[in-house]
Amino acid sequence: KKAQIGVVGLAVMGKNLALNIESRGFTVGVFNRSRSKTDDMMKDHSEKKLVPSFTIEDFVSSLEKPRRILMMVKAGAPTDAVIDELIPLLDKGDVLIDGGNTNFHDTIARNKKLDASGINFIGMGVSGGELGALQGPSLMPGGQKDAYDLVAPILEQIAAKAKDGKPCVAYIGPNGAGHYVKMIHNGIEYGDEELIDESYNILRNVAGLSIDELADTFKEWNEGELDSYLVEITADILTRKDDLGDDKNLPIVDAILDRGANKGTGKWSSEDALAIGVPQSVITEAVYARYISMMKDERVAASKVLAGPSTKVDIDKNTIVEKVRQALFFGKIMSYAQGFEQLRIASEEYDWNLQFGELAQIWREGCIIRAQFLQSITDAFDKDPKLTNLLLDGYFKDIAAKYQESVRDVVALAVKAGVPVPSLSAAVTYYDSYRAEVLPANLLQAQRDYFGAHTYERRDRPGSFHYSWYEEQ
Ligand code: NBP
Numbered sequence: 001k002k003a004q005i006g007v008v009g010l011a012v013m014g015k016n017l018a019l020n021i022e023s024r025g026f027t028v029g030v031f032n033r034s035r036s037k038t039d040d041m042m043k044d045h046s047e048k049k050l051v052p053s054f055t056i057e058d059f060v061s062s063l064e065k066p067r068r069i070l071m072m073v074k075a076g077a078p079t080d081a082v083i084d085e086l087i088p089l090l091d092k093g094d095v096l097i098d099g100g101n102t103n104f105h106d107t108i109a110r111n112k113k114l115d116a117s118g119i120n121f122i123g124m125g126v127s128g129g130e131l132g133a134l135q136g137p138s139l140m141p142g143g144q145k146d147a148y149d150l151v152a153p154i155l156e157q158i159a160a161k162a163k164d165g166k167p168c169v170a171y172i173g174p175n176g177a178g179h180y181v182k183m184i185h186n187g188i189e190y191g192d193e194e195l196i197d198e199s200y201n202i203l204r205n206v207a208g209l210s211i212d213e214l215a216d217t218f219k220e221w222n223e224g225e226l227d228s229y230l231v232e233i234t235a236d237i238l239t240r241k242d243d244l245g246d247d248k249n250l251p252i253v254d255a256i257l258d259r260g261a262n263k264g265t266g267k268w269s270s271e272d273a274l275a276i277g278v279p280q281s282v283i284t285e286a287v288y289a290r291y292i293s294m295m296k297d298e299r300v301a302a303s304k305v306l307a308g309p310s311t312k313v314d315i316d317k318n319t320i321v322e323k324v325r326q327a328l329f330f331g332k333i334m335s336y337a338q339g340f341e342q343l344r345i346a347s348e349e350y351d352w353n354l355q356f357g358e359l360a361q362i363w364r365e366g367c368i369i370r371a372q373f374l375q376s377i378t379d380a381f382d383k384d385p386k387l388t389n390l391l392l393d394g395y396f397k398d399i400a401a402k403y404q405e406s407v408r409d410v411v412a413l414a415v416k417a418g419v420p421v422p423s424l425s426a427a428v429t430y431y432d433s434y435r436a437e438v439l440p441a442n443l444l445q446a447q448r449d450y451f452g453a454h455t456y457e458r459r460d461r462p463g464s465f466h467y468s469w470y471e472e473q
Contacts, residue, residue, distance in 0.1 A: 002064035003029035003051045005154055007072060008082055009100075010037040013126065014072030016133035017099065017158070022048050024157040031059035033073075060089040067094040068151050070124075075100040083110065092118030095147045099126045101265055104176035104183060104272075108350075111143055111175040120147030123175070125182020127367035128160065136160035138366035139169035140185070140359075142178025142352075160366025168366040172359070173352035180272075180346060181359055184339050187269030187283040189368050190262075191335035192230050194286035194423040199328045200234070202410060206313065206417045207320045211251045215239045221325055226332075228371030260290035269342070276349050278342040281430055282335040285422035308418035315413065326406035327424055333400060334427035336377060337390040337434075344388065357381030391434060400431060407431075 006029035007018040014030075015037070022028045027049040032038045038052050053059035060067065067090060073082050079100055086096065096119060098107065107123030114121040125140030126133065139159050141148055148171045159169040172178040203209045203217065218235035222228070242250040266287045273280035292299070340356055347354040360377035363369055380393035390396050407428045414421040433439065445456040446467070455464040 001027060003027045003062050004064055005029070005068040005070065005151075006031065006059055006063045007070045008032070008056075008059070008086075009071055009073035010041055011072070012130045013099070013133050014070075015041055016130050017070065017072060017126070017137075018050065019045065019048070020134050020136070020158045021154060022050060024154070026154060027051060029053060029059055029062040031056065056085050057089060060086065065091065065094070066150060067091070068097070068154070069095070070097045070099055072099050072126075075102045076106075079106075080110075083114075087114070087117070087119065090119050093120070095120045095122060095150050097122040097124050097141070097143075097151065098179075099124045101125075101182070101186075101263070102179050103268060104179040106176075107142070107179045108176040115144070120144045120150075122147055122151070123177075123179040125172075125178050125185065127182065127185055127363075127369075129368065132160065132366050136168070136366050138185075138362050138370070140172050140178040140181045140362065141169065142172040142174065142176060142181070144174070145171060159362075160370075162361065162364040166361060168362040168364065170355070170358045170362050173347075173354055176350065177352040177354065180350070180352075181343070181354070183265050183269045183272070184343055184346075185363065185367060185369060186265035187280070188335060188339045189230075190266035190269075190286040190290075191283040191339075191423060192228070192332060192369055194289050195282075195328050195331040195335065195427075196230060196234055197289075198331075198414075198421045198424050199324050200238075201419055202324055202414055202417075202421070203321065206413060206419055207315055207317055207324075209317070209321075211238055211253075217321055217325075221328075224325075225373065226325065226329055226371075228373065229368060230371075257296070258293055259296050260293040262287070262290050266290075269339075272346065273338075273342050276342070276345055278338070278345050279430065279433070280338045280342050281426040282331065282338055282423050285426045289420075289422050309416060311416070313413060313417045320410075320413075323406040323410050326403040327410040330400060330403040330407040330431075331424050331427035332373065333390065333396050334430050335423070336373075337396070338430065340377070340390050341388075355385075356387070357385060389434070391431070404428070404431065 004026045005021060007014050008031050010030055010032040018028045018030050029051045030038060031053045035054055042052050051062045053062050071082055073079055079098055079102060102123055111121040120143060122141050122143035126137050128137035136159055139155050155169045156167040159167040161167055172181050203214055215235055215238035218231055218238060222231045222235055240252040241248055242252050242255040245255055270280060270284040270287050343354055343356060357378050360374045364374045376395055380390060380395060381387055387393060391400060411421055411425045411428055448454040449456045449467055450469045453466055455466050457464055
């Protein structure tokens with residue numbers, strides 16, 4: 001019997017997705033460049049409906065037609081190498097899915113190239129890490145709609161399910177739309193993490209909460225409107241002790257070096273925000289926060305020579321915790337408002353017709369940013385599918401109004417204390433910019449017209465004007 005779908009690339013993600021698909025009753029063909037991964041997988045799962053192949057030719061012929069192939073290999077050149085090996089073996093109508101963390105520009109180019117030979121190409125964002133892949137990830141497939149329909153029955157079964165039973169997968173849009181949405185998901189993830197990390201830093205290093213008090217605080221927060229996977233794991237992390245060093249009572253976070261790494265997807269979302277002209281400051285500050293954290297040696301040296309504030313700030317431990325909670329939620333709202341604004345503008349720019357409510361819906365479970373909060377975003381777009389900015393939805397507008405005082409207090413406190421809050425301050429700045437009827441861009445336009453004759457528009461009449469700056473008045 002032929003396999004109903006094939007998986008190429010059996011590292012942790014490919015293996016777990018293949019096992020997930022098999023567990024839903026499908027026969028899965030499996031192939032990996034180096035034989036050892038396939039052998040290991042078959043040794044551990046010999047009783048399962050897996051069809052191993054050891055050459056790419058055998059793998060392709062092990063699949064029923066039209067063939068459905070899921071690639072889970074390293075993004076970039078390895079993905080191109082696998083595609084180039086597969087193309088001559090595939091037929092018109094086959095569906096090739098790239099589930100790697102691929103840059104959406106690459107997906108647009110590959111979709112176009114393959115479409116010319118009649119082979120469907122789906123770029124699919126996969127979120128949820130290795131456990132998600134095995135038990136139910138959030139899936140963001142983009143490509144030809146007909147091709148999506150051919151794989152939808154499988155994807156719907158392997159995806160995570162939200163509380164209302166809906167699978168966390170939906171057709172995102174043509175060509176690179178799926179990988180774009182995954183990229184924004186990852187950018188939002190950077191923002192969420194940075195906002196949590198800044199909140200932790202203020203509570204620990206300005207308010208002086210102990211590590212146990214902090215763990216309890218995050219645990220409590222996870223029971224309210226901040227209920228989310230990232231807050232949940234943060235609470236757990238803060239309870240854990242070092243397992244390697246001499247002091248087994250040392251909190252593990254104090255054993256871990258403060259250099260924040262990244263694999264580039266947050267950077268991509270900021271790059272595209274710049275490219276298409278969207279203010280995406282909360283996420284971008286989160287990317288910068290990782291970059292400056294990497295400059296550990298420079299920071300250590302600078303810490304010895306650069307002065308901080310000399311005044312001690314006075315705070316009441318009891319009120320600060322709730323203020324930080326509100327500031328964190330406010331920051332999260334600004335970050336998602338920017339992320340969804342970017343999706344809206346990208347949808348026009350790249351002609352994707354994205355369904356924003358559906359995107360929030362498929363992020364409710366399975367992925368790293370899963371949170372109760374995403375239901376409120378789904379509800380907002382259900383009420384008004386054409387909503388220009390999340391902040392204009394009644395629910396979010398009211399929370400922003402209610403919590404703005406706290407975020408102002410917390411950011412002011414952090415600045416006074418000399419503790420960096422790049423994303424929280426970007427959040428309140430975005431709020432104040434977005435709600436500003438007048439910004440000082442009038443002066444900017446005068447400057448541009450002065451030095452470069454770039455012209456300016458007027459408040460009282462249409463048209464563009466140039467002022468005679470170099471004439472005496
Ligand atoms: P890796 O990203 O570590 O990739 C390893 C796989 O790529 C192996 O199967 C390897 O085969 C194969 N490969 C390479 Br490298 N070069 C190849 C080539 N030239 N030809 C054929 N195969 C090649 O694995 P992963 O962590 O399982 O991730 C797979 C994809 O899923 C990546 O794009 C990743 O970004 C994405 N992703 C990962 C996560 C996560 O949480 N890890 C989440 C979501 C998405 P070999 O065994 O022969 O070396």
